[in-house]
Amino acid sequence: MGVWRYGGPEALRVVELPDPEPGPGEVLIRVHAAAVNPTDTMLRSGAHAARLQAAAPPYVAGMDAAGVVERLGAGVDDRLLVGQSVVALVVPAGPARGRGAYAERVVVPAASVVAAPDGVDFPAASTLLMNAMTARVALDELALRPGQTLAVTGAAGAFGGYAVQLAKADGLRVVADAAPADEELVQGLGPDEVVARGDGVAGRIRELVPDGVDGLADGAVLESLVLPAIADGGGLAVVRGWAGPTERGITLRPVQVSQRAGDTAALERLSRQAGDGTLTLRVARVLPAAEAAEAHRLLAAGGSRGRLVLDFAAGLADAPAEGPDAA
Helix, strand or coil, X not given: CEECCCCCHHHCECCCCCCXXXXXXXXXXXXXXXXXXXXXXXXXXXXXXXXXCCCCCCEECCXXXXXXXXXXXXXXXXXXXXXXXXXXXXXXXXXXCCECCCCCEEEEEHHHEEECCCCCXXXXXXXXXXXXXXXHHHHHHHCCCCCCEEEEECCCCHHHHHHHHHHHHCXXXXXXXXXXXXXXXXXXXXXXXXXXXXXCHHHHHHXXXXXXXXXXXXXXXXXXXXXXXXXXXXXXXXXXXXXXXXXXXXXXXXXCHHHHCCCHHHHHHHHHHHHCCCCCCCEEEEEEHHHHHHHHHHHHHCCCCCEEEEECCCCCCCCCCCCCCCC
């Protein structure tokens, strides 16, 4: 599923491309499921156009793939085997050369491919790596010590939920936000305290932590509105590139998951944590791959607590491919 021209959800079309060939150090994956993430809509709409200038359309979105190893390129070690169930963190604007996970087959650097979590089906497995690795990067950037306090906004979302669970596994005290409808879900993720999300959330966090939290992972993209919750000299992890200004010596920690896409050890650890129950995989709905446009509409409508997933297991053989001149 790709876009010849940037636009709304309707720009996503079935496209026919030659089967990719893995080069040295690369893996060819037969995709069974691909999670739908907000960054995919940015590729579709053209928000990532500057990063794709070296690639030719159609551009294929998708950063999360789960499937089976079909071929190995030269030099790939025996960590990965043909026929193995795997998950991959795909970077369409990087090594994938404009070809993301919304495909029957995708070539990915071997360093970005790890064994799928034990006992997990492909749709659930596909929801793991991009958001969990983003949360892992946020925590690593904040570099809090066990016993320190982290606040997480947007805790009911994919990034926020993983941030809560990873932080607890790291030994941190966690304060998370939740809307009334999401309070039970967020409580189930294991934070120490939950506050009401929305206007005034920084003040509610301060009521629980009078000196301010040591770090904050801003999944809700509240940016300057959460600064009052953070202690003097603390850190704010931002996922959308906000550049400040901050106050009271608070340090911004921009989160770029693409810079850690090849951190095999970290990806393997995340897969193990999903397999042993440390991380909760949440699927909101599985749609046929040909309905990618509808998945993007549902994502834009909001309210999903879990990831929408595209099912590529049956392939796209019955869906007509469209070229660049399709209306």
